[in-house]
């Protein structure tokens with residue numbers, strides 16, 4: 042057993058070095074990729090109500106690395122966060138989403154809001170509002186078609202700046218949701234000070250909400266909290282009918298997850314949109 046433990050340790054060391062090396066390579070590749078924005082594209086995961094009507098999408102980035110394989114955002118977003126690359130990715134998301142919606146609008150589809158994931162760093166950079174304004178104008182689109190997802194961290198550390206930026210976004214009719222709600226910090230005081238619209242229940246709680254009492258309690262507590270504060274809730278990572286039923290019974294009627302659909306390329310997302318009624322005179 043002793044020997045075994047030692048082998049495991051050796052293996053651990055070797056893997057750690059591999060991971061560091063991989064991170065280093067990704068960082069270089071990421072810097073290069075930023076000059077080739079076509080290596081990033083966005084997929085759209087539907088958000089649905091209890092009747093499975095599509096009420097929105099979330100845009101999720103995909104990066105095609107130089108070896109032709111997709112690299113998961115779970116791997117490269119944390120690396121991008123270390124520099125201003127994360128701002129470039131956020132801007133790319135906003136730009137692509139609004140271009141996509143402009144195309145849909147021209148083709149006569151009924152638009153639903155699309156959310157983009159924005160890093161805390163980007164939120165307080167001073168660049169977000171001017172960029173969104175310029176992109177809305179360039180695409181002749183309204184703010185109401187855009188939503189911003191942020192995680193809790195930045196809301197606690199930079200509260201004054203966040204109040205300012207989030208209020209401006211609200212003034213542009215852009216909705217704000219707190220992503221991965223419940224996994225960040227324990228202070229809830231920011232909820233009363235910030236103009237937030239939606240709490241997004243983290244997948245880690247949703248996963249076992251129907252099978253583990255504690256996870257179920259956490260979900261229903263988040264839903265009650267949101268209701269009491271006049272906020273909406275959406276559950277992420279809903280994979281089973283049992284999870285959906287539990288959430289519905291407990292008052293959360295909006296969800297996202299593999300049960301309804303994985304994130305889709307734009308053309309497949311288009312198939313889920315309704316064509317606007319043509320009014321004859």
Ligand code: C2E
Pocket residue numbers: 086100101102113114115118127130131134158159160190220221244277278279280297298299300304
């Ligand atoms: P997130 O914003 O919490 O997004 C949800 C993640 O869960 C997505 O992973 C989505 O594909 C995945 N997912 C959705 N439904 C299910 C399900 O039913 N089961 C399971 N197992 N997974 C599900 P993805 O696309 O790999 O993104 C991972 C994270 O990377 C995102 O978490 C977000 O934090 C970040 N990210 C993705 N795109 C962007 C982006 O454009 N900008 C920024 N800043 N971050 C992004």
Ligand code: MG
Pocket residue numbers: 099158190220
């Ligand atoms: Mg998100």
Ligand code: MG
Pocket residue numbers: 220221241243277
């Ligand atoms: Mg999330």
Ligand code: MG
Pocket residue numbers: 221243244277
């Ligand atoms: Mg998540």
